[in-house]
Structure formats: structure tokens, C-alpha cells
Amino acid sequence: MMSQRAQRRWLNLAGFAAMVALMAYALYAQYVLGLEACPLCIFQRVALISLGLVFLVAAAHGARGAGAKAYSIVGVLVALAGSGISMRHIYLQHLPEGQVPACGPGLDYILDAFPLFDAIRMVFTGSGECATVNWAFLGLSMPAWVLIWFVLLGTLIAVANWKPLSGSSFA
Numbered sequence: 001m002m003s004q005r006a007q008r009r010w011l012n013l014a015g016f017a018a019m020v021a022l023m024a025y026a027l028y029a030q031y032v033l034g035l036e037a038c039p040l041c042i043f044q045r046v047a048l049i050s051l052g053l054v055f056l057v058a059a060a061h062g063a064r065g066a067g068a069k070a071y072s073i074v075g076v077l078v079a080l081a082g083s084g085i086s087m088r089h090i091y092l093q094h095l096p097e098g099q100v101p102a103c104g105p106g107l108d109y110i111l112d113a114f115p116l117f118d119a120i121r122m123v124f125t126g127s128g129e130c131a132t133v134n135w136a137f138l139g140l141s142m143p144a145w146v147l148i149w150f151v152l153l154g155t156l157i158a159v160a161n162w163k164p165l166s167g168s169s170f171a
Helices: 004-031 039-061 065-093 107-113 116-125 142-162
Strands: none
């Protein structure tokens, strides 16, 4: 039977593998299917990669007790941030046509031309390209699927790392 520590490592590796698969599809959608990533899409990718890195470090470290709980907390916070970005994107996609913000400059220009916090504020204000739904599966847009994955992966990192190891003195 596999130890709880080994199970934790495998669950964290599974979370990292899911992030790699999701990012591979995002890049496929962008470069093969020709779906241009809007600024909110890029921010969702950054959050997803960040969550994947938490999974990877947690798997490599194999922490116990408080250390494992720290990975759980950090992972859940990253998943919540990513979920917030996804929800903002979904909100923009469901605005009535007359309320959709005008298309703005690209993310590269925004980051070059404005201070970081102003650039982030501008991205979250949204622009017309973020409101466009150009991909759907089972009636849900890509940001909706990304939200579902943030919820699933946030739950996985919490469950995988919160429960103390049996015999641990750090319970």
C-alpha cells in the first residue's frame, strides 16, 4: 500500500500534469486554431502556471504537517485569484452589446507604456476583445472551463496537502 506521503506526491504531480495539459491546449488553440489570447486570457494563464508551479514544488518537497498545509493555502489562494480573473472574463462575455467596453491596446503595449498597477487595472477594466466568445465546448466558453479547472485544481491541492501524514509530529 502506498504511504500517505507518496499519495500526496502523486496527487501534486497529477495537478502539475493537468496544468501542463491545459496550457498545451491553450497554446494549441492560439497557434494552431488561431484563437488570439486577450489580456484576461494571458492573466488566467499566468495564474494557471503559478498554480502548477505550487503543485510541482509541493510534489518535489514532499512536506509534512505545517509545510504541506502551507502549500495547500498558497495553492488555494492562487486558484482563487485565477477564479476571480475567470469570473471577470465571463462577466465581460455576458454584458449586453451596448455595454461592452471598446477594444483597447494589446497587453504588450499596456505593460510597456503604463506602470504595473495601472496596467493591471486597465486589463481588469476589460476591453472588447475580452468580451468576444470565439470558442465554446458544451455551451461553455473557454474562461468558463478555466474557472471549472481552477475550482477542481484548487480543491485538489487543498485535499492533497491539508490532511496531516499519519505518524507525523506536525499535526
